[in-house]
Amino acid sequence: MESSRKERGNLTLFLGAAPGVGKTYAMLTAAKQQRDRGADVLLGWIEADNYPDTRKLASQERFNSASPRSIQYQGNQAYEMDTQEIIKRRPHLVLIDNLQHVNVPGSLKPKRYWDVEAILAQGIDVYTTLNIQHVESLNDIVTQIVGVKIIETVPDTFLEHADHIQLVDIPADELIGRFNQSYHDDNKKEKLLGFFRVGNLNALREMTFRYAAQRLDSQLEAYMHAKHIPGPWPVAEKLMVCVSASPFSSQLIRMGRQMAASLKSDWIVVYVQTPQGMPGSEKGQHQLARHLQLAEELGAEVVSVTGNQIAEELLTLARSRNVKQIIIGKPNRLRIVEWFRSSIVEQVIRNSDGINIHVIPGKPKISVDKETKSRSVSAFSWRPYAAVTLFIALLTVILHAFGLAFDLVNIALIYLFPVLFSAVYWGLRPSFYAASLGVLAFDFFFVAPVLSFTVADLRYTISFVVYLAVAALTASLAARLRQQLNFVKQREATTATLYALSRQMTAITDFNSLLENISNQISDTIGTQVAIYLPDPIDDLKVTASSSSHPVWGKGESEMVIARWVYEHGEMAGRGSNTLRESPGLYVPLRTEDRIYGVLAVNLEERAPSVVAENLRLLEAIGGLAASAIARVKLGEEAKLAHLTAESERIRTALLDSVSHELRTPLATIIGSATGLIEGDRLFSSEDRLDLLSTIRDGALRMNRLVTNLLGMVKLESGMLRLRKKWCDVEDIIGVVLSQVKDFQQHRKISVDLPENVPFLLGDDVLLEQVLVNVVSNAIKYSPDHSEIIISVRQDDHGVTLTVADSGIGIPDADRIRVFDKFYRADKTRHVPGTGLGLAICKGIIEAHGGTITAAPNIEKGTLIIINLPKGDQSFMYPIDPEGESRTS
Template sequence: MEQKTTESFIWKPYLITVLFIVLMTIGLRATRDFFDQVNAVLLYLVPVLYSAVRWGRGPAFFTAGIGILAFDFFFVPPVFSFTVSDLRYLISFIVFMSVAGLTAGLASKLRSQIVQARQREASTAALYALSRKITAVSDLEALLAEVVPHISEMLKAQAAVLLPSRVEPMSMEVYPMDAQAWAADEAHVSVAAWVYRHNAIAGRGTKSLREASELYVPLHTDRQVHGVLVISVGDIPLAEMPGLILTAEALSDLVAVAISRVKLASEAKVAQLSAESEKLRTAMLDSLSHELRTPLAAVTGSVTSLLEHESLFTPEDRRELLVTIREGAGRMNRLVGNLLGMVRIESGMLRLNKHWCGVEDIVGVALTQLKDSLQQRVVDVRFDPDLPSVPLDEVLMEQVLINVVSNAVKYSPENSRILIEAGRSGAMLELKVRDEGKGIPAGELQMVFEKFYRGKATSSIPGTGLGLAICKSIVEAHGGRITARSGTGQGTEIVILLPVHMAEGEDGKI
């Protein structure tokens, strides 16, 4: 059935041109009193040009031959005969065929150029569409899952990508998985391995394996060969292969660049994570060696004095030493807690265990833990009377309050006031902690929430620069926001906004 359809399609242009000549001849015969023979023979050039533009050179020459025979039979004396009474008509026939051949050749060439231009336009559009599709893909398997079907659709042929195996160095893996039915054949893999090693194209239409049914194109960039693009071209005529090879090479270059970009992005991410891990490790060691030394020295000195000179101390002295020990232990506990908290955040191990909590309880627990660290500062707590319960991880939010209030104590003078306010702001709970210190310069308000950042004016005060960074991560994990406000000489205000309602999909715990 398919062969019969193909044959009818091949003969269709010739049948149409015959019908065209018949209708034109009938029309010219009916109007022969208005057209002389010169005009008639020129009109027979019209179907020749149409055939050349529409179907090419073969139908055009066929139309020219049918046209000259019709002109001879119906218009050249003796009419209704193929004989010619005047030999000068033979010159007219020769000129007609020459003009017809020239115009047919030019029209056919123009048609070919139009077809090639359309093919180039389609190829360029397909390449552009493919480049747009893979621009945002950052995973190798997802990239190939996008690329291979696009190539198959563009070339109207099966396609697959073979990459070096990550498990067995001497073998190759086929992408995508549904292409393994044919591309994973041992013959294909062996040829692809040769193409990969030699960075040379092979297969149908090339110097190597010219008569094969597949085309193997290396995916290479300036840095390296990343893999091989395999295209099952079937029995496409060798005369059509150069154009297909050019398209396949353009596609392979685009795919190779995309694979290289994904690999470089992955390597850059690993390098960044390594650098961040090294920075965190260094900061932790610095903190352990410097920040722990002061409270540890105070604890050690107080314990040593109590053990070696217990009889020399009054009950008030002993109580003061014990308070010093408790303050030092609390400071070390907060420091170690911050360091471990940052490790949890950086490693992605931070998990929330939300419950409906009253912010009054969280503030109360935080202030209780900081009771000995306030150092004669006055804490003023102001809550709206109708504060709602909020879905929180109370342990993590206590750590946030402890870090924020500790900073307020650290960066404000003794006997100053620390104000803690809580109220509702729309769908958010607003919690403010304000001190009466020197404040933070406007250019540093956002930077104080970055890891290891220490302000220039406070660099002499002990600290790791992790407290507010941990607060930011915990608050944002709750779906909230934390900001800093400040004015020179007016203190610093930390504002925490937390959602009042459970997020969609949450049910008491996360």
């Protein structure tokens, strides 16, 4: 066997025309051969109770079997295949009977073929069985043949992924004999007796052969394409199926699937949503959602467009997508209606222009169950009719009291107001009621003879008919306008939600604010609880954000289990999805093309199925937006972290290089001088010994400055720097600095230029001394011998300015800002020993005092370091001395 797992397992389908042909027996035989070759074979689910030979083979071969999963359903104990155990055991091959099986509510997935899909996704091979009547696209044909509606079906799109199809068949007579021997339950036998007829079985066998041949042809064509074998390839024609909320649409979709398979073409299922054509009832909306889901399961591209004219929108889409075949259902309408208004089918045929139109007549059985009737009765509201009655009664009283002098035509026009008002606010039926009631009131109170429904002048009868026609027309237009307005509001709300989310997500950079905004926006739009799950550092999901109005929902154990499953598998789960649909919440993975960032959960417990379907599409779009926004913020954080890591590595390298260099030189000097003193006690004179000791001291001072700078930088970086502010005499600070640099000043002259009144500063004198020592030390290092360094002090209304000017090599324009960065050194200064920390520490200390430090070119040559510091209220500290002079040392 393979040493490494495949990304997806192989699916082998044992296909038969009916139960009893020997599919399970053939599957077990093939599995035995695989086991003999060394494969690890596991029985996932086998049903062989009615077939002794199959049961005997399964027991003789002693295959390993997975334990079933126990589920409580309606007070009874039910058993289903345990998919999670199969995946956990990870066999090479698993055997699963009855691919079409529908799992009991409470199972992880509602249908067995979804369980098989999950197993295949783990790289496990699957053998499974199926009868031809359970193929979704053949469902209507099978119903016509056997007279029974098949409920358990498998979509063609899933079956197309089968790697191998093994046909299992026996003659019809032999199958009937096997049926009579296998089924001993008279009730069950009687139910299946109509199915097991020679004519039915032969028709099903023919369908099985055709289906297998079609799949073989598709596999052969795919093989020739893959191997670049030339051949007469058919030109694919795109097919379009038009659907609505009618139950007949499911038959159109299955027919479209068969035709698309025959033509080897892509196909589209389209629904045109118009304001006047929207499904009015919840049942109709749910029916439409099921049609679109069926189309997706059968492999169609589902397109939903909006417009006012269905035929025009269909043909526009067909031409834009290069559709050559259209399947449309023929409506069941009275012929007299078609005399006045052409049907959608006629409009499509009239304007098709080269597109082939397939009109499928159908007479679906429309039955209204008790639930629908009760819902219709409960949905009826008497308030609009009571309001209309009161409105017309009040209007009649007013007209009778003040409007008898009006012309009857004007009075009739006034009665149109209740009609228009009720059409706009309450719909079509209340407006028709208003029109009828208005005619009766007009006739009874204003048309002679008054207070009687009798009409003396027959011309008024025509007027009444015209009035009713005008009222009906205006009411229809007003009601349609109301529908269009509601339709536009619904679309606008969805668009506004997506726009607001995308705009806010783009603007927000803080991660927590982003999650809070997403949850609250969804909660406000849908009006329910929202939770967002994100993984912690150990990849365990936590509720990271939730809607502020419902912060508790989503933290229960059941919700956490579903959220973890969605995060691990990257699939939607919960209500309205294909997994754990009994759950009240809908869980959407927040995923991009390459990563899953978390899970979005929305509570849809009390929502109708149609509302769930509408929210499903909206939440999918929002989930994509949210995942992109989270990815953007995460990417920004990762980029910052990468930048910080790179910067830390650069600083670490620079620190090691600088420190090792700066320590090595003074240490070597100290060691050499100390060694000379020890070993050459009698060789050196007193002056030589003093020189060596001076060298040791200079090296120690240099190391001390290095350690002081390092400690200062550590304090600045960690935020541990604390200023001990007090009033400091600038002259004293400069004096201390001059004494510290005196030993390595060598042959350079340092001059100090002080103002008439030497200012005081409110600051930390020790840190300010360190700043000046670093600046003056740099000036000494980069200035030639016998040059002058000038320290000057000036004050104005804004503060005190200290300037250190040298005549050294200077700083290039491009480096004057960067010299204050940690470990940065200009190229022209690298020949001079140094760490690049001195000016960085100076900048941190000066900014901590609320000041600034900058570098500028000196007038002739060299560098000017300018330090600006704020001053406090100093007027009370010393009197002004008009006789004062500038002092220079």
